[in-house]
Amino acid sequence: MQELKPLTKNNSLNAGIEFKSGLTWRVIFGLILIALLFIPINIYLNLSTGMSLTTAAVYVIIILLSTITRYSGKPLSRQELFIIYVTTGAAATTIPVYYWLIYRFFFITTPVTYAYKIDGVPLPNLVPDWLCPPLGSLAHLHRTLLQPEWIKPISIITTLFLLSFIADWSLSIMFSYITVELERLDFPFATIDFSLIETLTVQKSEVMRVFMAGFYPGLAYGAILYGGYSLGAQLIPLPWVDLTWFTEKYIPGAIVGIATDPASFAYGLLLPPSISGSLLLGSAMTWILLNHMFTINSSFFPEWAEEYYPGMMISSIYQRSLQRIWISPQIGFALGLAAALIASMRKSIFEAISSGIKMQKRANEYFPSLILALLLYTAGSLGSAILFSLLIPEIPFYMPLLISLVASFMIGALSSHAIGRIGFFPVVPYLWQSIVYLTPYRGLPGWLISPYVCSGAPGSASQAVKVAYLTGTKPKDYFKAWIIAAILNLVFGLLIVDSFWRLAPIPSNIYPASLIYWPLYATNDSLFITRQIKLDPLLILSSGAFSFTVFFAGSLLQKINIPFSPIAFVTGCYTLPTSSITIFLGSLIGHYVIGRYVRKEEWIKIRGVFVAGIFAGVGVFLGLGVSMILIAKSAWVWPW
Numbered sequence: 062m063q064e065l066k067p068l069t070k071n072n073s074l075n076a077g078i079e080f081k082s083g084l085t086w087r088v089i090f091g092l093i094l095i096a097l098l099f100i101p102i103n104i105y106l107n108l109s110t111g112m113s114l115t116t117a118a119v120y121v122i123i124i125l126l127s128t129i130t131r132y133s134g135k136p137l138s139r140q141e142l143f144i145i146y147v148t149t150g151a152a153a154t155t156i157p158v159y160y161w162l163i164y165r166f167f168f169i170t171t172p173v174t175y176a177y178k179i180d181g182v183p184l185p186n187l188v189p190d191w192l193c194p195p196l197g198s199l200a201h202l203h204r205t206l207l208q209p210e211w212i213k214p215i216s217i218i219t220t221l222f223l224l225s226f227i228a229d230w231s232l233s234i235m236f237s238y239i240t241v242e243l244e245r246l247d248f249p250f251a252t253i254d255f256s257l258i259e260t261l262t263v264q265k266s267e268v269m270r271v272f273m274a275g276f277y278p279g280l281a282y283g284a285i286l287y288g289g290y291s292l293g294a295q296l297i298p299l300p301w302v303d304l305t306w307f308t309e310k311y312i313p314g315a316i317v318g319i320a321t322d323p324a325s326f327a328y329g330l331l332l333p334p335s336i337s338g339s340l341l342l343g344s345a346m347t348w349i350l351l352n353h354m355f356t357i358n359s360s361f362f363p364e365w366a367e368e369y370y371p372g373m374m375i376s377s378i379y380q381r382s383l384q385r386i387w388i389s390p391q392i393g394f395a396l397g398l399a400a401a402l403i404a405s406m407r408k409s410i411f412e413a414i415s416s417g418i419k420m421q422k423r424a425n426e427y428f429p430s431l432i433l434a435l436l437l438y439t440a441g442s443l444g445s446a447i448l449f450s451l452l453i454p455e456i457p458f459y460m461p462l463l464i465s466l467v468a469s470f471m472i473g474a475l476s477s478h479a480i481g482r483i484g485f486f487p488v489v490p491y492l493w494q495s496i497v498y499l500t501p502y503r504g505l506p507g508w509l510i511s512p513y514v515c516s517g518a519p520g521s522a523s524q525a526v527k528v529a530y531l532t533g534t535k536p537k538d539y540f541k542a543w544i545i546a547a548i549l550n551l552v553f554g555l556l557i558v559d560s561f562w563r564l565a566p567i568p569s570n571i572y573p574a575s576l577i578y579w580p581l582y583a584t585n586d587s588l589f590i591t592r593q594i595k596l597d598p599l600l601i602l603s604s605g606a607f608s609f610t611v612f613f614a615g616s617l618l619q620k621i622n623i624p625f626s627p628i629a630f631v632t633g634c635y636t637l638p639t640s641s642i643t644i645f646l647g648s649l650i651g652h653y654v655i656g657r658y659v660r661k662e663e664w665i666k667i668r669g670v671f672v673a674g675i676f677a678g679v680g681v682f683l684g685l686g687v688s689m690i691l692i693a694k695s696a697w698v699w700p701w
Contacts, residue, residue: 080427083140084538089545091126091145092152096549099153100557107156108561108572119149124677127261139262140534144542146258147525152546157554158222162206162214163567164579165193165509170201173580177587179503184587187505191217191452204566206559217452218510219551221445225513226547228441228469232515233522234434234540236477239406240523241530242428246481248527249331252669255531257677260670268670275671279678282323286679297321301639303375314356314382315349318375318639323679325640327672328484329647330655335624336483337641337648343633344641352382362386364595379637384588388491389597391635393604395489398631399471400605401612402478427535442466445513453507456500461512464496469515476520481527482628486520487635494589498596508590 099122123146130137137145168174169185177184185196191213194200200210240246260272286297301318308317320326329337359366365385369378383391442465450458476486493511522543529536561567568575588594608631615627633641655664 080533080535081138081140082538083138083142083144083532083534084542085141087130087137088141088144088542092148092542092546092549095122095145095149096152096546096553099149100157100550100553101561103154104156104160104557104561105572107160108567108575119146119154122149122153123257123261136262139258139532140538142258142262143254143528143532143534144538146254147528147539148542148546150521151543152549155550157550157558158218159206159215159555159558162193162211162218163558163562164582165214166201167568167579168509168583168586169193169196171580171583173583174587177591179505179591184505184590188509189506190214192506192509204562206555206562215555217448220448221510221512222551224441224445224448226441228438228445228465228513229515229518230540230543231434231437231441232470232473233519234429235431235438236473236519237523237526237536238428238431240477240481241526244406244481246478246523246527248481248484248524250328250480250484251524251527251531252331253673253676254524254528256669257673258528258532260673271667271670272674272677275674276678279323279675281678283679286321286323301375301637305373305375305378309371309373312349312353313371314369314378315353316375316378316638317349318637320639320643323675325643326647327675329644329649330651330668330672332484332644332648332651333624334645334648334652336626336629337645338624339626339629340483340485340633340636341638341641341645343630344636344638345633347387347634348379348638352378352386355382355386375637375639383490384585384594388495388594389600390604391487391490392492392495393601393606394608394631394634395475395487395492396468396471396601397605397608398612398628399475401609402474403471405612405616406474406478427537429537429540438470439466442469442513449510449512452510453502453504455504456497456502456507460496460500464493464511465513468492469513472515472517473519476515476517477523479628479632480520480524483626483632485629485632485636486517487632488517491589495596495601498589498592498594499598505590508586 123142126145127137127142165188169188174185175183179187188195190198190210193214194210198210200208206215241248256272260268286299298321300322301320304317304319305315308315355361356366356369362385365382368381368385373381443462446458446461446465449461450456472489479486493514494508497507522539525539526536529539561572565571568579570576608627611630612627615625615630618625651664651668659667
């Protein structure tokens with residue numbers, strides 16, 4: 062396996078690495094094939110089961126492509142395999158934006174939303190034609206997006222997507238350069254990606270033995286976990302074993318359970334107990350201790366205390382307590398932590414901008430221009446804010462401007478550093494809805510669409526660039542391939558979403574998960590629009606101050622050798638105990654149990670390969686399970 066040279070203040074991270082191109086015609090053809098094959102599977106899986114293709118499924122795709130090309134006599138190079146691997150998500154496993162156009166159609170036709178009103182007017186009657194064709198139009202007679210009445214909604218959602226993509230793409234360039242090249246963060250889970258690519262391309266006997274040692278247990282567990290699900294006989298609960306039926310007797314309102322998806326345990330094998338322990342501490346404090354306190358003491362959050370009842374399962378407790386308690390604090394936690402990170406990395410930001418201005422070789426030989434990225438970020442975020450304000454002038458322009466230009470930059474910093482240091486990013490829930498809530502706006506469209514809001518893409522992109530360094534691939538090629546993958550998802554996504562809608566109504570019993578989840582989405586949107594979900598600006602500010610303080614306090618603790626990770630702790634505030642407990646167990650086993658049989662240095666070297674094997678094994682049976690579901694559901698659906 063490739064080893065990086067020791068770093069000094071005078072050498073660049075890429076010193077000694079021979080970068081090669083990974084963006085070839087074979088890669089482009091492979092991405093097209095992947096998009097055509099897996100976008101339909103992903104959409105159908107979402108509509109039928111409520112699930113989407115996961116990272117484990119991506120392993121199936123890569124293994125198949127690697128095997129096919131190897132038997133053809135022209136195996137994919139390490140660089141080609143890397144490009145396909147890291148862009149498959151954007152090409153095939155991301156739900157296309159046009160999916161939500163059909164949801165809007167459902168929003169104005171379902172009786173659920175007519176029960177909610179603004180100034181006496183039912184919500185569906187307030188939906189403008191640029192969001193969805195109004196009731197009574199020809200669009201409601203034919204289930205297809207490819208008709209004139211849909212031109213305006215398609216044009217607007219496509220434009221907003223492209224502007225948001227430009228902003229995400231350029232922000233990712235800047236923060237990947239800062240975190241990988243300048244700050245040289247560890248990116249603990251990058252070793253999984255690199256190990257899979259290295260194993261499939263090199264196939265050394267000693268590496269393959271470690272890989273298969275993880276592959277077979279992953280395959281067996283995947284057979285038990287997903288095989289029963291695909292056959293209609295669930296052997297292991299998915300995604301967790303719910304223990305609230307027992308713990309509610311002693312700590313009502315707390316979320317307690319064990320994740321059954323092997324991802325949490327496998328990730329824990331790569332994390333030191335100091336990080337996994339900090340993650341568990343934040344998770345337990347939020348979802349066990351405080352959730353319980355707010356349940357038995359109704360004076361804090363009376364609406365939650367009133368809604369809670371014995372017998373609530375994890376999913377119900379999480380959904381309702383998030384809405385009634387945790388939306389405001391979680392927004393504050395993220396913004397406060399992001400502000401602390403930006404304050405601590407200000408030198409790196411200035412150095413990156415300076416590198417771009419001076420056109421230094423190491424800043425531009427393998428990366429796209431940093432100055433171009435800064436300009437594109439400004440253009441994308443500003444253009445998104447302007448378009449939003451033209452569509453919804455009732456919301457003051459400074460609100461979308463602040464969220465797109467300023468808050469998104471902060472979230473980009475947070476996501477790249479969180480993934481670079483602990484491998485996880487705390488997704489900020491309902492951020493745009495919270496911004497709208499703080500305005501006097503009393504319309505509807507401003508809740509259903511938003512300007513550009515960074516959702517954490519710079520974090521995954523920074524990890525991809527880290528893997529690019531490990532595999533000797535030019536980061537420029539990754540960013541080019543990302544553009545191609547996004548366009549494929551956009552073009553094929555429109556055609557495939559339209560095809561599924563033509564085949565059968567959505568929701569319908571042909572797509573059973575949509576019957577369950579779409580009414581919940583509509584109810585949740587309606588609660589926000591009618592302001593029945595309440596947010597507290599003071600709570601947002603105090604939570605932000607708390608996470609800001611925790612970051613610098615944690616840094617001081619680390620200087621006196623107290624193993625506490627403030628980023629992991631705050632991330633734990635977003636992570637359910639079902640996952641944090643499993644991660645911690647994996648971390649303990651990896652650090653203390655396996656360490657008894659394998660030397661620590663050797664385990665650190667091979668654990669990425671071992672975990673990659675686990676994911677590959679689970680992914681193979683997940684792919685088989687999806688195929689079995691598709692076969693089981695393949696009966697002709699006419700007549701209704």
